[in-house]
Amino acid sequence: MRAYVELIRNTPLLVQLFIVFFGLPTLGIRLNANEAALVALSINLGAYSTEIIRAGIESLPRSQIEAGRALGLTALQTFRYIVLYQAVKAIYPALASQFVLLMLATSIVSAIGATELFHQAAFIESRTYRSFEVYTLITLSYLLLTVGFRGLFSLVYWAVFVRRPSR
Amino acid sequence: MIREFALADFGYLLLATRWTILLALTAMLGGGFLGLVVAICRVLPIRPLNWLTVGYINLIQGTPLLGQLFVFFFGLPLFGLSVDAWTAAALAMSIYASAFFGEIWRGSLQSVPLRQWEAGASLGLTYRQRLAYVIIPQAVRISIPPTVGFIVQLVKNTSLAALIGFIELTRASQIMAAATFAPLQVYLAAAGIYFVICFGLSHVSQLLERRLHVAR
Amino acid sequence: MSLVSLENVVKRFGSLEVLKGVSLEVDKGEIVAVIGRSGSGKSTMLRCINALEPVQAGRIMVDGIEVTAPGADHNKLRARVGMVFQSYNLFPHLNVERNVKLALKLVRRMSDAEASEVARRMVAKVGLEDKLLAYPDELSGGQQQRVAIARSLAMQPTIMLFDEITSALDPELVGEVLKVLEELAEEGMTMMLVTHEMHFARTVADRVVFMHEGRIHEEGPAEQILREPGTAELRNFLSAVLH
Numbered sequence: 001m002r003a004y005v006e007l008i009r010n011t012p013l014l015v016q017l018f019i020v021f022f023g024l025p026t027l028g029i030r031l032n033a034n035e036a037a038l039v040a041l042s043i044n045l046g047a048y049s050t051e052i053i054r055a056g057i058e059s060l061p062r063s064q065i066e067a068g069r070a071l072g073l074t075a076l077q078t079f080r081y082i083v084l085y086q087a088v089k090a091i092y093p094a095l096a097s098q099f100v101l102l103m104l105a106t107s108i109v110s111a112i113g114a115t116e117l118f119h120q121a122a123f124i125e126s127r128t129y130r131s132f133e134v135y136t137l138i139t140l141s142y143l144l145l146t147v148g149f150r151g152l153f154s155l156v157y158w159a160v161f162v163r164r165p166s167r
Numbered sequence: 168m169i170r171e172f173a174l175a176d177f178g179y180l181l182l183a184t185r186w187t188i189l190l191a192l193t194a195m196l197g198g199g200f201l202g203l204v205v206a207i208c209r210v211l212p213i214r215p216l217n218w219l220t221v222g223y224i225n226l227i228q229g230t231p232l233l234g235q236l237f238v239f240f241f242g243l244p245l246f247g248l249s250v251d252a253w254t255a256a257a258l259a260m261s262i263y264a265s266a267f268f269g270e271i272w273r274g275s276l277q278s279v280p281l282r283q284w285e286a287g288a289s290l291g292l293t294y295r296q297r298l299a300y301v302i303i304p305q306a307v308r309i310s311i312p313p314t315v316g317f318i319v320q321l322v323k324n325t326s327l328a329a330l331i332g333f334i335e336l337t338r339a340s341q342i343m344a345a346a347t348f349a350p351l352q353v354y355l356a357a358a359g360i361y362f363v364i365c366f367g368l369s370h371v372s373q374l375l376e377r378r379l380h381v382a383r
Numbered sequence: 384m385s386l387v388s389l390e391n392v393v394k395r396f397g398s399l400e401v402l403k404g405v406s407l408e409v410d411k412g413e414i415v416a417v418i419g420r421s422g423s424g425k426s427t428m429l430r431c432i433n434a435l436e437p438v439q440a441g442r443i444m445v446d447g448i449e450v451t452a453p454g455a456d457h458n459k460l461r462a463r464v465g466m467v468f469q470s471y472n473l474f475p476h477l478n479v480e481r482n483v484k485l486a487l488k489l490v491r492r493m494s495d496a497e498a499s500e501v502a503r504r505m506v507a508k509v510g511l512e513d514k515l516l517a518y519p520d521e522l523s524g525g526q527q528q529r530v531a532i533a534r535s536l537a538m539q540p541t542i543m544l545f546d547e548i549t550s551a552l553d554p555e556l557v558g559e560v561l562k563v564l565e566e567l568a569e570e571g572m573t574m575m576l577v578t579h580e581m582h583f584a585r586t587v588a589d590r591v592v593f594m595h596e597g598r599i600h601e602e603g604p605a606e607q608i609l610r611e612p613g614t615a616e617l618r619n620f621l622s623a624v625l626h
Contacts, residue, residue, distance in 0.1 A: 007358075007362065010366045012326035012358075012361055013326075014330075015361060019354045022351075023351035023354050023355065025350075026351045027351065104229075104230070105231070108231075108327065108330075110233075111330050131237070132241040135237040136238050138234060139235065139237070139238055146229035150229075
């Protein structure tokens with residue numbers, strides 16, 4: 001597990017993508033561009049979120065668990081009623097920003113011709129020859145997505161973790 | 168010319184790695200300098216400047232690096248500047264890095280506890296002395312892990328320069344893969360080289376972290 | 384003439400009035416213990432004397448410097464006033480010796496050799512000569528607090544302010560810090576200390592000042608005021624802390 005996380009976190013997504021898309025066929029595993037993109041992005045996000053979740057759970061003071069056990073809760077109950085909420089609260093911001101990073105990283109899969117936003121740019125560009133305008137527009141449209149998702153994420157955070165539950 | 172992936176080919180990849188390293192270094196230095204400016208503009212008590220800087224940071228952090236690379240690669244010629252892939256990549260990555268370095272360093276500066284300022288003040292140190300001898304040395308120590316962490320990102324992200332045709336490690340692997348028809352070996356080898364660089368960097372950071380004394 | 388004098392000092396944080404007109408005189412060589420509930424304004428008063436907090440009204444004079452005058456040189460003031468905090472506030476990136484030397488070199492303009500000599504003497508005075516090269520995170524809380532005292536003493540202050548310096552310590556470490564204070568008292572150092580150690584206040588302080596809701600509610604000779612409090616508020620406070 002540790003090795004998987006370190007290997008993925010210390011190599012570029014683009015190279016991971018190439019290995020999946022161009023490399024795996026030599027082992028007889030053939031994926032089309034979209035499938036390869038999905039596999040590579042999943043493996044990539046998996047490694048980063050593993051790390052985030054591990055750090056989140058470790059950040060919880062042991063005393064919280066001990067307090068739960070001291071009250072006679074089982075390990076499972078302690079996890080369910082004490083650890084989970086606090087851990088999710090600690091993990092959420094990092095996970096949300098990792099998601100935004102991943103969204104930006106999807107532009108990379110255009111390199112193998114998967115049909116995402118950036119690939120469309122290349123497509124339009126080949127038809128219009130107005131590279132700069134097209135790329136600027138597409139790049140800025142990511143900004144809209146980023147801002148939108150960040151807003152959504154902080155709204156959810158506020159609703160779930162900040163606003164006091166109704167008394 | 169179809170042939171097997173051989174030791175000589177690995178040498179070719181290693182040779183291309185120097186461009187990866189050079190690009191990362193350039194982005195580090197250029198981005199480091201600009202990042203300092205960003206951090207300062209972000210903390211100076213001048214409201215319009217702060218807003219402008221926040222806008223800049225959000226623009227850079229909210230758009231894909233690949234897009235920035237393309238915008239520079241295709242955009243600068245429109246201003247009459249003839250740019251090759253190297254210049255576009257170096258510029259785009261420096262600007263990309265500046266937004267991240269700026270935020271990392273501002274955060275480090277502000278995470279030095281307020282009571283450290285007070286302790287300096289209560290000894291009669293002037294504002295500048297407090298900044299230079301008490302706050303900045305601590306901020307530098309705090310900033311090392313996230314800074315190295317981002318440098319690792321930077322090294323990995325140089326691979327994107329391959330997509331505007333700059334021949335560094337990833338682009339060289341593409342060329343090599345096409346020549347040898349052994350894409351799996353070639354890309355695994357490339358991944359191995361990236362891993363050695365990035366893992367090494369993270370390791371150095373952890374070593375440094377352990378021997379530094381920082382306020383808790 | 385008194386070394387410290389406060390005249391009708393008013394301090395507000397936003398709409399919250401923390402000091403509601405405080406007047407106090409401290410003579411040279413006097414040891415004043417400031418007691419009171421948390422939130423009564425005692426720490427704020429100490430911080431105002433060292434110009435760490437600006438005041439909204441009133442006048443503060445320390446050793447001939449008018450702290451509250453517009454444009455007053457606060458760094459000059461602070462170089463003469465030693466202050467030790469509850470949270471030690473040693474510089475974590477410097478070892479013990481360099482913690483003490485920093486201000487000697489920057490503010491007192493001593494040479495490195497001179498500063499080293501003073502640092503060694505001061506650190507020895509608080510009984511930590513063997514820790515001269517240790518870093519703060521290698522010391523216990525009590526040891527860190529003693530270094531913080533040495534760091535302030537090295538500046539040869541005319542008065543020392545102690546802000547609840549034993550409150551963050553484990554009980555078994557309180558004694559070693561109070562012992563340093565007792566030695567200082569014997570040397571005739573002028574001191575103001577905010578404290579919860581009533582026994583210490585009674586035996587070491589000359590005068591006790593009891594603060595209540597932003598005002599000095601009662602003050603007098605330590606022995607007397609602690610044995611026979613004159614007001615109900617002080618009686619309540621004492622019976623609360625002594626049990």
